[in-house]
Amino acid sequence: MDKIIEVQNLSKRFGEFEAVGGISFDVEKGEIFSLLGPNGAGKTTTIKMLTTLIEPSSGLIHIGGINLAENKIAIRKQFGIVFQDSSLDEDLTAEENMFFHAVLYGLNRSKRQTNIETLLKFFGLWERRDELVKHFSGGMKKRLEIARALSHEPPLLFLDEPTSGLDPQNRSRLWEYLKDLNKKMNMTIFLTTHSMEEVEKVSERIVIIDHGKISAEGTPDSIKAATNSDTLEEAFLALTGRDIREDAPALTDQMRKGRLLWSGGKKR
Amino acid sequence: MNAVWALWLRQIKRYLRSRSRLIGSLGQPLLFLLALGFGFGPIFKKAGGGNYLEFLTPGIVSMGVLFTAIFSGIEIIWDRQFGFLKETLVAPVSRIYIMLGRTLGGATVAVIQGILVLTIATLAGFKWTSPLGIFPALGFMFFIAVLFTALGTGIASILEDMQGFQIIMNFLVMPIFFFSGSLFPLSGLPHFLGVLSAFNPLTYGVEGLRLSLLGGSLLRMGVDILVLFGFSSVLLFIGSWLFEKIQI
Numbered sequence: 001m002d003k004i005i006e007v008q009n010l011s012k013r014f015g016e017f018e019a020v021g022g023i024s025f026d027v028e029k030g031e032i033f034s035l036l037g038p039n040g041a042g043k044t045t046t047i048k049m050l051t052t053l054i055e056p057s058s059g060l061i062h063i064g065g066i067n068l069a070e071n072k073i074a075i076r077k078q079f080g081i082v083f084q085d086s087s088l089d090e091d092l093t094a095e096e097n098m099f100f101h102a103v104l105y106g107l108n109r110s111k112r113q114t115n116i117e118t119l120l121k122f123f124g125l126w127e128r129r130d131e132l133v134k135h136f137s138g139g140m141k142k143r144l145e146i147a148r149a150l151s152h153e154p155p156l157l158f159l160d161e162p163t164s165g166l167d168p169q170n171r172s173r174l175w176e177y178l179k180d181l182n183k184k185m186n187m188t189i190f191l192t193t194h195s196m197e198e199v200e201k202v203s204e205r206i207v208i209i210d211h212g213k214i215s216a217e218g219t220p221d222s223i224k225a226a227t228n229s230d231t232l233e234e235a236f237l238a239l240t241g242r243d244i245r246e247d248a249p250a251l252t253d254q255m256r257k258g259r260l261l262w263s264g265g266k267k268r
Numbered sequence: 269m270n271a272v273w274a275l276w277l278r279q280i281k282r283y284l285r286s287r288s289r290l291i292g293s294l295g296q297p298l299l300f301l302l303a304l305g306f307g308f309g310p311i312f313k314k315a316g317g318g319n320y321l322e323f324l325t326p327g328i329v330s331m332g333v334l335f336t337a338i339f340s341g342i343e344i345i346w347d348r349q350f351g352f353l354k355e356t357l358v359a360p361v362s363r364i365y366i367m368l369g370r371t372l373g374g375a376t377v378a379v380i381q382g383i384l385v386l387t388i389a390t391l392a393g394f395k396w397t398s399p400l401g402i403f404p405a406l407g408f409m410f411f412i413a414v415l416f417t418a419l420g421t422g423i424a425s426i427l428e429d430m431q432g433f434q435i436i437m438n439f440l441v442m443p444i445f446f447f448s449g450s451l452f453p454l455s456g457l458p459h460f461l462g463v464l465s466a467f468n469p470l471t472y473g474v475e476g477l478r479l480s481l482l483g484g485s486l487l488r489m490g491v492d493i494l495v496l497f498g499f500s501s502v503l504l505f506i507g508s509w510l511f512e513k514i515q516i
Contacts, residue, residue, distance in 0.1 A: 051358050054515045076360035087351035091282050103274040104359035 002029045003062075004078075004156055004188045005050065010059035011212075012045050019045040021212040022059065027205075029155070030186040032179075034199045037209040038240050043192045044084075046209070047160055050190075051081050064155065077105065080149030081158040086141050090134035094125055094144050097133060098151055105152035112151075119147040123177065139170030146177070156188045157181075163195060175202060196233040206232075210240045271361040272369040279340070279373025283380070293339075297332040297385045301325070301392065304451065317453070325389040326477035327450025329405075330412055332385040333378045334470060337413045338441055340374025341420020344511075345433055354516055367511040371421055371504065375413035382409040397483040404480035404489065411496040412473040415503055422507035425514050448474045469499040 005027035012020040020042040027033045037043045048054045050061060052072045061068040064078040088097050095116060102112040120126040123143040133141060142162065149157060159178075163171040179202060181187050193199060199206060200220050208216040208223070216223050216239050220232050229235035283289065305321045305328075312320035347353035356366050386405070390396070423440075427433050447454075447461060448470035454462060465471050476492035479485065 048516070053354065053357060073360045073362070076358055079358075081358055083351060083354055085351050087353075087355040089278065089282075089352045089355075090350070091285055092278070096281070100274050100278055101355070101359075103270050104356065104361055106270065106360070 003027065004029045004064055005033075005190070006060075006062040007046075007050070008060040010046070010049060010061065011057045012042075012049060012054065013057045018212055020049070020056075020209075023209065023212070023214050025207050025214065025217060027156075027188060027190060029188055030182070031204045032182055032189045032191065032202050034191045034193065034203040034206045035209060036192065036194075036196075036199065036206060036236060041209045041240070042212040043209060044160065045212075047081075047158060047190075047192060051079065051158060052076060077152070078154060079156040079158055080152065080154040082142070082145045082149050082160065082162050084161040084164060086145065088133045088141060088145060088148075091132065093130050093132055094120065094136070095129040097144065098148050101148045102151050107152060115151045115153070119151055123147045138165050139167070139173075142166060142170070142174065143177070146174070150181070150187075154187075156190065158190045160192050161194065162191070163193065163198065171198070178202070196231065196236055200232045208236065208239055215239045269365070271359070271365045272372065275356070275366060275369025276373040276376065279343075279370065279377060283377045293336050293381055294332070294384060294388075296335065297328045298388060300331065300451075301328045301385070301389055305392070321389070321392065321394055322482060323453075323478075324451065325386070325394040326481055327448070327474050328389065329382050329385045329409065330448065330450055330470060330474045330477055331445055333382040333409050333412045333473075334416050334441065334445060336381040337374055337378035337416035338420040338437065340370075340377065340417045341422075341424035342430070342433055343370070343374070344421060344424040345427060345430055348428065348516065353514075357514065357516065363512045363514075364508050367421060367508045371414060371417045371507070374417035374420070375410060378413035378417065379406065379409045382413070394481075396481055401480045401483070405477055408473055408476040408480060408492070408496070411476075411493070411500055412470065415469055415473075415496065415500040418500065418503040418507035422503065422510045425507070425510040444468055444470050447471070449478075450474050469496060472496050472499075 003026045007026070008024045009022045010020060010024070011018065011022050023042075023046070035043050035046060045054070049056045050063070050068075052068065052075060063075050066074050066078065068075050089100070092100070098116040098120065099112065102116060107115065117126065120129050123146065125140065125144055125147065128136070128140070133144065136144065146157075146162070162178075163174060166174065175198065178189060182189055191199070191203065203220060205219055206217070206223060207214055216226065216235075218226070224230070224232060224235045227235040227238040229238055301324065305324050309320040312318070312323065317323065344353060347356075357363070359366075383406075423436055424433060427436070447457075447465040448468050449465065450470070454465050454471065457465065472492040472495040476489055476496065479489045479492070
């Protein structure tokens, strides 16, 4: 199978703190891949580097065969992303959010109209297209974000905790949509989530990251077998321990913000 | 260039939908215009300064444009906090175009605010020397708007919360406004404040607007345009550079 993402010795340091420490992994075209880890393990930092939001300190990233360090604009056309927190403009309508995204991604008028209509219908939002997003429920916003991320027909979709804050009905519906897209369009899905149950149901391959290093890689079954666990959650706990890490991301974030402020926004 | 247009359009749509913002941002210029214009008018006249409303109006129009333009920079902080900034930063578009679209959008909104203040001042009794003055006046409003939207964007690019932005604005915007010749002639200022106001870009915007609306030296107007063009170019460059460096 072809590789859509290739990561080699990727690191990110914020001053003395190493958030990601020399990780390497690949993602195959058309697979549903999960990057898992406890809070502060380096998942979000990794996704931010893969999606060009922050610069790696060292290492190589290729997406769709393109070197990220050489051509960020071309890399950005290769993926859609649904962030953990909403990135919609809530003072715009659903259709306007789709429209602005499509213009930013360079879709021509007819392609824009076709894709917006098709996706809003697919995600059950066509009838509500003229309503301001601030009046939408959490589930509707998430569906709109996914529709928007797909409107430029990327071969790769990043989903950062896509079901957090959603009720079981919305979660189930969302995964129906995503699995359907993965099958019909051979779309690669790169997922991060804390829901081991979801990962076990949908993921073909997993990388578990902890303290910025990869601690396990393989299929859900191979990881369970390697740790003598019955469930993925048990395997995850066996690999990452039972210590609570809730303070870690806040610390990482504060260090990054502090450095940005003092460096006048300079890249590190 | 489609991205520039899209981001410009987004700013306009958001502005036209926010009636509270539209009305709220008129409050302060109107208060200054009515309270100072009518309050200090008789004193100004007695001191031999002439009609204070006529002196004050270009300054208050500049104020409306300045405040609206610089606070457009706040929108980056909002967009950062509410997530939309990430959407634009992962788009396959150079950040310079994103910055340009946002700046032109913010500047257009600021010019609309300036026109509204000028309309109200005219209704309150401000007398134009010539209706043709509107054309250079619009040009000066646009220069002020671009310049300070770029400044606001640059500052907001390195800040992560509203509090930081407000502190800087209080130490920057108010001095810029007070020492620009908006409220009183700069000729009476002590030497060091006079020098300070010569480095204040708004000084040239206010003077240009005053010359446009009330008539005066074309040569002086040309100098104002050149100085504003220089300041705008530098601030657009710095703003773009800072915006380019944003990491989320």
